[in-house]
Amino acid sequence: MNDERETPERRREKMRQEELKRNPAGSVHGGGLSDLVGSLGWKGTGILILVIIVGILIASLFFR
Template structure:
């Protein structure tokens, strides 16, 4: 058997899956609100630090290009 420590990402995913199994309709409102308003924490958690860095660079470059054009 594998007795390694669970990473924080694995623990969050395991807890999320357990919540979905235990209360599938209770998380429906959370999912709708998250889809409607977005959650930066969920986005960053899914991307990791490299993806987040690339996202920030793209946002800054987009802003600079916008300012240069307008």
Template sequence: MNTDKETPENRRERLRLEELKRNPIGNLNDAFNRASSGSFMDMGWKSTGLLILVLIVGFIIVSIFFK
């Protein structure tokens, strides 16, 4: 394959595949580290909505029991 006429998308994909061949555990390690130090930005909108819903319901339950 001639790299001069290669599109940027094809080049990125080729480099990604070469990296996976050289270091197959690297992707797993990156995903684990991202999950352990994630933030709300890494969560999807469904997960964020569920978290807010659980907090609201928890607040309501606590306020009923300690009234």
């Protein structure tokens, strides 16, 4: 009965997570930015963006 109420998006995500559990090495070449962002959530994605921006600023100060 739960499967009937489950949206196609949730079903796809559930299948993807199960595939990653069964075959973690299979996602090495197939993984992309969307997989990273999907696994982090919106807070993790925001932190990742901030870290990248701060890293670029620090690198630009060192290489001036």
